[in-house]
Amino acid sequence: MAGLVWKDIIYIKKMWKTMLFAVLFFILFSFSRNDAVSSMALIAIMVGSNFSMIPFNYDNYSKWNEYQYAFPISRKTAVCSRYLFGVIVFGCCALIYALIMMFQLFIINEIPEKEDLLLQIGVVCFVPVMQSIxxxxxxxxxxxxxxxxxxxIFALIAMLVIGCSSVIVNMFCEENTIMIIAAMIIIPILLYIFSLRLSINIEQKKMA
Structure with missing residues (x-):
């Protein structure tokens, strides 16, 4: 499995210039708008999901899917390695957010409001939800x-986020903070596990 994950990482390394541009655009565009939280939300989901698709694209163009099972690789292992790569992408998105938070705190001396902070955490936790879909x-x-x-699906979610942003902020202001954070952590984990099992079943049925 480690070799499969490393193969996916090599795909990403080939696109490091695109990644760097996307990260810089991600940060600068977020701070150039008044509604920075919504902008960061949409860009984070887009970047996280698109980076997750890169290995699938390379495998499709290189016809890797046609001969990978000639090697001693089970379909379950191949699927699990791709989901592990998704976790790495999620970790990169979380790291970007940590850097943005440090920039806000130490460079521009801006302390985010509680509801903004919860929204930002929710955005990070939504990346694996999109991967699960x-x-x-x-x-x-x-x-x-x-x-x-x-x-x-992304367009629908974007419209919902923009249209319901005030409702979401009010909910974060009124509800228990600990319960919200727990839900934002537990729900993506459960969805990711369910998605993994579903993908394994889909891939194994191709053998029949």
Whole structure:
């Protein structure tokens, strides 16, 4: 599994310039708008989800899927390695947010409000939720069709986030902070595990 994960990381290393540009755009665009939280939310989800698709794209173009099982690799191992790579992408998004928070605190001396902080944590935790939706779609429909479905889902979520931003902020102000943080951690984990099992079942059924 380590070799498969490293293969995916090498794919990302080939696109380090694009990654650097995306990260800089991610940070600068967020601070250039008054509604920085919503902007950061949409960009984080887009960056996290697109980076998660890069290995699928490379595998599709290189025809790796056609001969990878000629090696002693089980379908379950291949799927698990891709989800482990998704965890690494999620960790990178979390690191970006940590850097942004440090920039806010130590460079511009701005302390975020409680509801803004909760929203930012929620954004980070939403990246694996999008991966949980995206990965089974790719295994079931293929990369090209899954990309179309994902764009539609992303657009719907973006409209919901923008349209309900005030409601979400009010909810974060009124509800118990500990319960909100616990939900934002537990729900993505459960969805990720369910998505992993679903993707394994989809991939194993291709053997029949």
């Amino acid at each position: 995206l990965f089974p779609l790719i295994y079931h429909c293929g990369v090209e069709q899954a990309r179309l479905y994902f764009v539609a």
